[in-house]
Amino acid sequence: MQQVLALLPLTSFFVPPFLSFTVEDLRYMFSFIVYLAVAVLTASLAGRLRQQLEVVKQREITTNSLYALSRQMTAVTDLHTLLGNIVRQVSLTLGAPAAIYLPNAQGELQVTSSSEDSDSIAWGEGEAEVAIAKWVYKHGEIAGRGSSSLRESSGLYVPLRTEDQTHGVLAVNLESSDLQEQREELRLLEACGGLAASAIARVKLAEEARLAQVTAESERIRTALLDSVSHELRTPLTAIIGSATGLLENDSLFTPEDRKELTGNIRDGALRMNRLVTNLLGMVKLESGMLQLRRKWCDVGDMIGIVLTQVQQFIQHRRIRVELPDQPPFVSGDEVLLEQVLVNVISNAIKYSPEDSEIVITVKVDERHGRMTIVVADSGVGIPEAERERVFEKFYRSESSRHVTGTGLGLAICRGIVEVHGGTITAEPNPGGGTRVCICLPTEEPEASFPYMGQGEEE
Amino acid sequence: MTAPQGARILIVDDEPQIRKLLKVTLQAHQFEIHECADGEEAVIQASIVHPDLIVLDLGLPGMSGMDVLQRIREWSQVPVIVLTAKEREEDKIAALDGGADDYVTKPFGMGELVARIRVALRHVAKTTDEPVLRFGSLTIDLAQRQVDLDGSPVKLTPTEYEMLKVLATHAGKIITQRQLLQQVWGGHHHESDSHYLRVYVGHLRKKLQEDPTRPRFIQTEPGIGYRFLLQD
Numbered sequence: 001m002q003q004v005l006a007l008l009p010l011t012s013f014f015v016p017p018f019l020s021f022t023v024e025d026l027r028y029m030f031s032f033i034v035y036l037a038v039a040v041l042t043a044s045l046a047g048r049l050r051q052q053l054e055v056v057k058q059r060e061i062t063t064n065s066l067y068a069l070s071r072q073m074t075a076v077t078d079l080h081t082l083l084g085n086i087v088r089q090v091s092l093t094l095g096a097p098a099a100i101y102l103p104n105a106q107g108e109l110q111v112t113s114s115s116e117d118s119d120s121i122a123w124g125e126g127e128a129e130v131a132i133a134k135w136v137y138k139h140g141e142i143a144g145r146g147s148s149s150l151r152e153s154s155g156l157y158v159p160l161r162t163e164d165q166t167h168g169v170l171a172v173n174l175e176s177s178d179l180q181e182q183r184e185e186l187r188l189l190e191a192c193g194g195l196a197a198s199a200i201a202r203v204k205l206a207e208e209a210r211l212a213q214v215t216a217e218s219e220r221i222r223t224a225l226l227d228s229v230s231h232e233l234r235t236p237l238t239a240i241i242g243s244a245t246g247l248l249e250n251d252s253l254f255t256p257e258d259r260k261e262l263t264g265n266i267r268d269g270a271l272r273m274n275r276l277v278t279n280l281l282g283m284v285k286l287e288s289g290m291l292q293l294r295r296k297w298c299d300v301g302d303m304i305g306i307v308l309t310q311v312q313q314f315i316q317h318r319r320i321r322v323e324l325p326d327q328p329p330f331v332s333g334d335e336v337l338l339e340q341v342l343v344n345v346i347s348n349a350i351k352y353s354p355e356d357s358e359i360v361i362t363v364k365v366d367e368r369h370g371r372m373t374i375v376v377a378d379s380g381v382g383i384p385e386a387e388r389e390r391v392f393e394k395f396y397r398s399e400s401s402r403h404v405t406g407t408g409l410g411l412a413i414c415r416g417i418v419e420v421h422g423g424t425i426t427a428e429p430n431p432g433g434g435t436r437v438c439i440c441l442p443t444e445e446p447e448a449s450f451p452y453m454g455q456g457e458e459e
Numbered sequence: 460m461t462a463p464q465g466a467r468i469l470i471v472d473d474e475p476q477i478r479k480l481l482k483v484t485l486q487a488h489q490f491e492i493h494e495c496a497d498g499e500e501a502v503i504q505a506s507i508v509h510p511d512l513i514v515l516d517l518g519l520p521g522m523s524g525m526d527v528l529q530r531i532r533e534w535s536q537v538p539v540i541v542l543t544a545k546e547r548e549e550d551k552i553a554a555l556d557g558g559a560d561d562y563v564t565k566p567f568g569m570g571e572l573v574a575r576i577r578v579a580l581r582h583v584a585k586t587t588d589e590p591v592l593r594f595g596s597l598t599i600d601l602a603q604r605q606v607d608l609d610g611s612p613v614k615l616t617p618t619e620y621e622m623l624k625v626l627a628t629h630a631g632k633i634i635t636q637r638q639l640l641q642q643v644w645g646g647h648h649h650e651s652d653s654h655y656l657r658v659y660v661g662h663l664r665k666k667l668q669e670d671p672t673r674p675r676f677i678q679t680e681p682g683i684g685y686r687f688l689l690q691d
Binding site: 267270274294296297298299301302303304305306308322324328330335336339 | 548566568653654657660661670671672673674679681682
């Protein structure tokens with residue numbers, strides 16, 4: 001029609017007689033026909049081009065939304081958020097309510113995610129919709145509008161399938177009835193369904209892997225705990241019971257020295273048990289999140305002094321040298337816990353170093369970075385490189401130090417406590433042989449309004 | 460005043476094993492022992508037997524150790540040493556602020572407990588209006604407000620002097636952070652003010668030529684307060 005209209009000005013203005021639709025020369029009729037044919041041809045080409053453009057635009061939207069969806073899905077590991085994202089994206093792209101059905105713990109299919117507010121009854125929760133979803137879930141085939149089965153339904157249901165399994169159903173409430181559009185929507189839904197299915201499978205597998213790991217880990221810890229507790233508790237208990245019964249039953253046989261030896265034995269065994277119990281309780285506190293920091297300003301020099309008096313009883317001929325800066329720093333932390341860290345680290349230095357060796361405790365302040373490091377260096381056996389990280393794991397005991405008693409809990413507790421304080425604890429080789437444990441803690445200036453100078457006039 | 464030897468001690472603990480341990484050991488140290496297993500009885504016994512010292516377990520069933528302490532403090536200044544399980548710093552502080560004289564942590568060494576008992580008993584016996592306190596090479600003349608170390612005077616600020624005085628007049632006894640803040644600065648104090656103490660104690664230690672890692676006079680009781688060490 002347009003092409004015919006376009007012919008009219010040509011006949012009236014350019015073909016004689018002018019301003020008339022009459023054609024004098026028959027040759028012009030031939031021109032008209034050629035002209036008309038070309039016009040019809042180009043118009044149809046243009047039309048088709050425009051149509052293709054529409055399709056391409058539609059595909060772009062589809063691709064974009066699929067791209068957005070896939071990008072979101074790789075980032076999210078929580079199944080619920082993931083499904084929420086998928087439903088929202090699908091609903092946004094198609095401008096229609098969407099829902100995802102997954103089987104619950106009893107294997108019953110139900111809506112797990114819906115694009116609509118939870119206040120109103122969301123689309124997809126009706127009996128008919130659930131029934132169709134169940135059929136789709138069971139047969140693993142697409143159903144609903146635009147597909148080959150159950151066309152009269154307003155929704156379109158896509159199974160979420162990976163190769164061997166149907167995980168659930170994705171459904172959209174479609175309004176359009178245009179066949180072309182439906183085909184596009186179907187393609188998009190199928191693609192989304194595929195993405196969602198693989199994402200669900202991924203999350204499920206990750207969850208299974210995590211569970212397996214947790215089970216294996218708790219199994220390992222339980223074995224380690226039983227081993228270490230039975231050994232570490234039984235040994236001192238045996239010493240205590242043995243010495244005590246000996247004293248009770250054969251008192252007359254012993255010389256005063258023997259008696260002293262046996263009672264000393266009882267004390268040492270009990271002290272060792274007490275250390276074990278303290279560490280076990282500490283671990284339980286750390287693990288259960290019961291550990292609450294009572295932050296105060298702690299004088300590091302003072303803290304080291306307290307720790308040295310605590311380790312005094314098992315220091316056994318080792319020399320301890322302390323190198324403090326002129327202005328020992330203050331750290332904000334829980335002094336009791338930080339002291340426990342130092343006691344554990346220094347006890348280790350004593351335990352794993354030979355008699356008459358020197359243990360050096362150095363405090364360094366890095367004011368520029370606001371951190372302070374306490375280094376405890378011994379000249380003992382040292383830790384092989386491969387184990388420098390692992391010694392901080394629970395119940396980990398180095399093969400090379402099996403002969404020294406211990407549970408492998410001390411350093412794990414240290415790391416827990418230091419990390420709660422926002423610091424780090426590492427083990428590295430001591431240049432002169434042995435091990436250096438570095439405890440790095442953030443320092444801050446105590447509040448500026450400190451009134452020392454104000455009241456500190458000299459008498 | 461009763462001399463430390465032969466002093467009458469009331470033991471309050473619900474664990475028979477611990478009571479037995481305390482009784483046997485303290486009797487071996489020539490103390491006269493009375494014992495009871497619960498709080499109500501402890502209050503009654505305290506008023507009947509008039510002990511010279513009470514060893515009080517904080518974790519009693521029924522009436523708690525803290526309540527017992529409070530009831531006794533209503534009418535008596537008898538020295539009280541509390542026994543606690545180590546985990547609870549706040550319990551120790553509450554007990555000390557509530558009038559206890561010292562604490563011993565379970566598990567404890569018998570020697571430590573006996574030493575604490577001696578200090579507490581001696582403290583009662585000691586007259587507090589003694590004008591000059593001597594601790595080894597350190598002399599504190601309360602009348603002159605003069606502190607000498609190794610024969611030469613030590614220059615202290617008024618606050619530092621007050622702190623030293625409070626600690627030294629309670630030598631051997633633990634002074635909680637709150638008690639120290641109250642007695643030196645007066646008024647009410649928040650727990651967060653405790654870092655004043657750390658800084659002042661740091662300065663005081665420097666002037667008394669103390670190595671903070673090997674204190675000679677002022678010992679820090681972690682999380683609780685300070686103790687002026689008795690020189691032997």
